[in-house]
Amino acid sequence: MISPKMFDALNDQIKHEMESAYIYLSMVGYFHSRNLDGMAHWLRVQVHEETIHGMKFFDHLTSRGAQPVLKDLKQLKTTWKTPLEPWKDAYAHEQFITGKIHNLLKIARKENDYTAEPLLNWFVNEQIEEENNTDKICRQMAMIGTSKEGLYMLDRELAARVYPAGSPFDPLAYNVAP
Ligand code: OFO
Numbered sequence: 001m002i003s004p005k006m007f008d009a010l011n012d013q014i015k016h017e018m019e020s021a022y023i024y025l026s027m028v029g030y031f032h033s034r035n036l037d038g039m040a041h042w043l044r045v046q047v048h049e050e051t052i053h054g055m056k057f058f059d060h061l062t063s064r065g066a067q068p069v070l071k072d073l074k075q076l077k078t079t080w081k082t083p084l085e086p087w088k089d090a091y092a093h094e095q096f097i098t099g100k101i102h103n104l105l106k107i108a109r110k111e112n113d114y115t116a117e118p119l120l121n122w123f124v125n126e127q128i129e130e131e132n133n134t135d136k137i138c139r140q141m142a143m144i145g146t147s148k149e150g151l152y153m154l155d156r157e158l159a160a161r162v163y164p165a166g167s168p169f170d171p172l173a174y175n176v177a178p
Pocket of ligand 1 (some may be wrong): 130
């Protein structure tokens, strides 16, 4: 049985994860419009990953007999002044998500929700990678500065990111083992 406080916080997190997908999808459009298709590709893979994150919380609720309540997504930024800016926003957004995950764990502990803890611990670790990925790209972009060659090379490198296998909606592929 999920407490009302935990239920609400988990629904909020579904929204935050789906918002992450939506924010990165907006950046995909921006990078295609700037002919930086490798960066757009990297972010498409990220949209896929964020959808998996949202579905992990969604399936956590359904597997505990609760019906998820989907909330409104917020208005999005659709343009940036330089190719560096979306990456800075992405890093700041991942830091925001880390704060949300830590807060969820705090609530789970207060509510004695031991069932949610393995899932939340998975996300605590995942956020290390999520922050590091976007921070690293920010640092690489800062090193490149205004070099067009550097931007071209990094764009080519980011084009190599591989999609996780399977559908983000397949609970067997992505849920945390019980
Ligand atoms: Fe990017 O980690 Fe989920 O939101």
